[in-house]
Amino acid sequence: MDLQIVASFLLLVFPSFVTPGPNNFMLMASSAKFGIRPTIPHAIGVNTGFPLMVFMIGLGLGEVFAAFPVVQSVLKYFAAGYFLWLAYKMLGLKVGDVKSAARPMRYFEAVLFQWVNPKAWVISVSFVSAFVAQGEWRLPSLVLIALGCMATGPFASIIWMVFGQQLQSFLRRTGGERFLGAILAVLMIGAVILFLI
Numbered sequence: 001m002d003l004q005i006v007a008s009f010l011l012l013v014f015p016s017f018v019t020p021g022p023n024n025f026m027l028m029a030s031s032a033k034f035g036i037r038p039t040i041p042h043a044i045g046v047n048t049g050f051p052l053m054v055f056m057i058g059l060g061l062g063e064v065f066a067a068f069p070v071v072q073s074v075l076k077y078f079a080a081g082y083f084l085w086l087a088y089k090m091l092g093l094k095v096g097d098v099k100s101a102a103r104p105m106r107y108f109e110a111v112l113f114q115w116v117n118p119k120a121w122v123i124s125v126s127f128v129s130a131f132v133a134q135g136e137w138r139l140p141s142l143v144l145i146a147l148g149c150m151a152t153g154p155f156a157s158i159i160w161m162v163f164g165q166q167l168q169s170f171l172r173r174t175g176g177e178r179f180l181g182a183i184l185a186v187l188m189i190g191a192v193i194l195f196l197i
Helices: 003-018 022-034 036-067 069-091 107-116 118-131 135-174 177-196
Strands: none
Touching: 003 118, 003 135, 022 036, 022 069, 022 107, 022 118, 022 135, 022 177, 036 107, 036 118, 036 135, 069 107, 069 177, 118 135, 135 177
């Protein structure tokens, strides 16, 4: 791989992961509600599921979806419905009230969630298009991109989980759970609107 391409990838990968999106909002909300330790399987699922998605798209799965746009449409509307359901659940956010919610997201749920996450699709297709070499270097460069994502993603997840944990303490003192829930719900609904446009 060209060193300039590697440098570009390294400059983009962390900002791509740390910016707000469904994974980060959900990790923050889970940490605010359940704490960091119960949210760890969710974070591990995100940080193994996304690199797996990048790898699969790089191997050609993206072309399969392009050939069958109905599959993409079904995933798109399924994702929109799921995000609207999450927005509804955010409205009832009560930090530390573990009994009121079933549980944090499990590992395999977080892995599978990447396939309906619009931000994950945008980033993975962008990374594959921009940074994966052609010809004999295709597979090695794809492996390096996936490993780079796997090495970088956990740092972004930790930032959002710690933020969620700090929110838990603050919201317990101030009683602002409903306010946070409303903000997260509005952000989720906004993401759905942008996703469907």
